[in-house]
Structure formats: structure tokens, C-alpha cells
Amino acid sequence: MIEIKNLHKSYKMGSNALHVLKGIDFSVKEGELVAIMGSSGSGKSTLLNIIGMLDTLDEGSYTLDGVPIKDLNETKAANYRNKFLGFVFQSFNLINYKNAMENVALPLYYQKVGRKERQEKAMKYLEQVGLKEWATHLPSELSGGQKQRVAIARAMAAEPKVLLADEPTGALDSTTSYEVMDLIQKINDEGNTILVVTHEEDIAHMCKRIVHLKDGVIVEDKKVKQVRAKNYV
């Protein structure tokens, strides 16, 4: 699903450049649930953003589902993101003046899905994350865990090939974190490919594979026995 070879990325900081990713070779198969770990500043978000086409790579190659991702203009990147990728952020990033259902329906709007179908689909995904009754509530009326579940529903609504989550539990307490992870596991069980950036060991062990980043390179890449989050909820 994801094929990355010899990826380099540096940021220009005035006169000198900060070399953040220094030759990453990384591939993810369909249906995997991968945790990306590493200390702060090790380049986890940078890697995820490049995979998410929110950022560009300097060197190396990146192929997503057989499509080489390079030289994208803004419009093409937006279309690819819309078609291939779902995003979940640490700070939820829901649109605060739209209710839960409208938030979930937004990527479908950009896919030009009709109004009625959009609402039906949005309701379906809200139901999947257990928030059907909250459809008409604004984000400000939801708890952190609920907001993140709405965000996950939104990411899944466009039926992406890969779900990218940057510290999805970073702003949540542990019980809520496990609820969110339980949801992510269920989505993965259905065959979806998911990448989760996390600091927390327990969250990482709820994935099927852990990749360790350090100083811009992968220092460890191992398969783990998945801990089911359900047992902790």
C-alpha cells in the first residue's frame, strides 16, 4: 500500500538546514496497523505529513497504492488526499460551527457526493463510532473522546485507503484513549490500513507493528502481538 524508499527531508532555518528525515525506507501493506514511535522532534509528524501529502519530500520516492506521488500541484494533492487518505489529529480539528454530522459529511462534500447520500453516509459513520444521538451537537458540546470519535468518523467517511492518525490519543485520558484505540482496532479489523503516531507504549502495543524513529532514521521495526483495547474499556 505504502512504499517509501530513501526518503530525505530537511527544513531550511535561515542559513542552515535542519535535516529531519535522513533516508527512510518504509513500506506498509494493506490491512496493517502500524505505530510510529520516537522521541519528540524525531520526525514522526514530518513522515506522516509526507505520507499524507500535506508536505513534500526532498529526496527519495513514495508510492501510494501503486501511484507514484511526486510533483503534485495543490489541486491534485487535494484530490488525492480526499480520495486516498483520512486524517485524525491530536487536537481533533473539527470545524467548530458545524455539528457532528456536518463535520463528518465535509470530505464527502468535497467528493461531490449528493446531499442526501452524504447525510446518510455521515449518519452511518457516526453510528459506527457510537455517536448517532450526537449528530446535531456542535463540537463544543462534545467531550474530548467524543470529538476524536467524530474526527475518526469524518476520516473514515470518505472511505480512504489509508488512515493517518497523529497522536490521536495525545489529548485524551487513558480510558478515553482506549476507547479511541478500540475504535481504531475495529476499523483495522475491517481491513483498513492505519498509521498511528504515538508517544505511549501501551497505545503502540495496541497496533500490530511498531516502527521506532530516532534522529531521522528508523532504528527499529518490529511486529508485535496486538493487545485488544476492548479489555481495558
Added chain:
Amino acid sequence: MWIFDRDLWGEIFNTLGKNMLRTFLTMIGVILAMLILILLLGGSNGLSNGFNKIFEGTASNSLFVWSQRTSEPYKGFERGRRIRFKIEDAEIIKKQIPEIEVLAPRIELGSHRDVVTVYRRGRKSGSAVYGDYPEIDNITKKKLVEGRFLNQSDIDDSKKVCVIGEETYKLLFDKGEKAVGEDIRINGVFFRIVGIYKPNNNINIDGENAVFIPFSTFQKAFNSGDRMGWMAIAVDPDTKVAVVESKIKKILKAKYDISPKDERAIGSFDMSEVFNSISAFTTVLKGFSFFVGIFTLLAGVIAISNILLITVKERTKEIGVRRALGATPKVVRRQIVLEAIVLTTFAGLIGFTISVGALALIEIALSGGDVPIDNPMINIPQFTVSFLLMVALSTLIGLIPANRAVKIKPIDALREE
């Protein structure tokens, strides 16, 4: 078509409705601008209508020609000779200058602006007395309150009839007393009243206290022979009055042995000059109003653009999220531009409604008064042009915040602080 996309409009109204106060404050500039534009335009229209009303009934392409004394010696004649037109001059001039549409000769009892005492059963009035042709009505229209104006059969039969002014009526009759059919006496001759006219409440060449009798009757009753006092002339609308004026003078100067250089011997008044200067004035006024209005509008639209710029900055994160979810730059740009257009249009319509209401009130307040303002309202073309211009401006200026929004990179917008 995106125009019919309910969601697009939903997005826009959702965003604008989110912050009503700011939306409203943003709109004030355009509301005021539209108010100024429409009031100025309506006001100058009203003024133009007011002037037109004053001249209503007076042929704009007309002139008046009368005789005076010579100011140059010529062909053995000394200066200071009194020139007297003859009735035949009218025919000569009409024949030689085909551009003349109407030529009404006139003669006045006594010398110009003299008054004559008109009697009726012991009452009297000092009035101007004119011998006229019915054609005069095509040049300076009389508003008849009662009866009729002079007609051709009055001329043909030299009928002893007259039309009197309302002022004259007031002096000779009691209020409400029937006048048509009554007789009045001028210089010992009786004339039967056939009509009463009202001063046009505007340009009044004949004065308000006047008696009109048929030209032919005048000749017989007052023994004026072939004399003619002056001529009222209406010229074909496509011909310059000044051209006809100089042709007439040339003919008359030759006929009466007046020096070609003599500027005083024949007097004339070109009505079209007055019309032209007034219509030039109102045109300039309208142009100026439009100019001022459009620039105020521009300022209002810029204010909207400014606020939208701030809004875009505030919404950086939201726009980043939308971009991450698949909004293309085009979609983002369109949304912001449409926000600008919707705000401007809405504000413009509010301003328009208020100003049209204000104009209607002005009309009510001024109607019947002496201020030369009539029906101060804008017309459909003016409204359409202002409106289209407003939308065009807002589109252009909305592109500034829209391009700012497009420049937001999702990665920068989404970076956690």
C-alpha cells in the same frame, strides 16, 4: 452548476451567520455607500425632473425675435431708427427657412411690457394685450382652466374673442363667478371671453396678467395695419437654433436696410441655450453623483475585503482542515469570493431599500413646494449599472482575501502550537 449548489450557499451563509455582529459591521460601509450613491443619483434625477417640469410646455428648440432701434448708421439712415416688422416678414422668413416648424407672429397693444386698462362692469385691470395666432400654443403652452384657446376660425373671421389670464380674471371677476361668455372692454372695444388660462407656474413669457385676442381681430380693432411686434419660432429639433437665428436676422437686416454689423436693431432670445445649459448642468451633476457614489462604494467594498482578510487569518486552521479533507484551492477561493459578493450584495440591497424609502419621503416632503425637485428616484438602468458595478467590484476585491486563503498551506495551518 455551482450557482445552484445548495451546500455551497449553505457553507457561505453558515460562515457569515456564525458571527452576525461582525458581518453586520462589515456591511455598514457598503450600506452607507449605497445610500450615498442612490440618494445622490435620485437627488440629481429629481432636480433634472424639476427643471424639466419648469420648462414643460415650452418648446426647447425655440427662439423669439423682436425689433428695436438701430445702433449703426447705414445706407444714409442715421442710427437710432426704430425698426417695425411687418406681418409679411413672417411669410418671407417661413418660406426661406424650411427648418422653421412653427412661426407665430404677435403684436402687443402699446409698447413692449406696457399695460392697457381692461374694463368690465366698473372693474378694471392693467393687463398686457396681445394679438396672437393659435400656433403660439405650440411654443409656450397655456394651461387652460376653463374654455379654450384661440383657434383658426377666430383668426379667419376676426372674431372678437379673448382668452384671459387667471390674474386678470381675479381682478375682473368675483371668486367663482362665471367668466366664459362674459364681455370685457379694451380701448372701447368689447371682447367675449372664451377661455381662462393659468400661468404655467414656470417660465412665463407672457406675464400672468394678460389678454390674448386673435391677431386679425387686433389688426381691425386697434388699427395696427400690417405691423407685427415679434415672432415666436419653433425650430426643427435637429437644427441649431443659433443657425436659424442668424439666417432670420440676415433676411430682416437686408429687408430693413440695417447694417450687417448692427447687433442691436433686432433683438432675439434663444430658448435652447437655457435648456442646454440646464441639461448640461444636470448631466454634470448626475455624472458627479455617480463618480462620488462609485468611489464611496469602492471604499465600502474595500472595507469588506479588509474584514474578510482578517477573517481568513482567523480561520487559518479551519481552512487548513478543509484543505486536508480535500478542498482544492479553487473551492476555497470560490467560497471566500462568494462571501464577499454575498456580503456586498446584501448590504447593497439594504442600502438601496433605505435610500429608496428616503427618496420617497423626500418626494412627499417637497411635493407642491417651490424647490425644483420632482420625483427624485433612480431609474432601472441606473440601478442595474450600480448593482452590477458593485458585484463586479466585490468580486475583484474579494479575490484579495481569497488568494490569501489559498496561500495557506494545510501543513502550516495544522501544525500544533
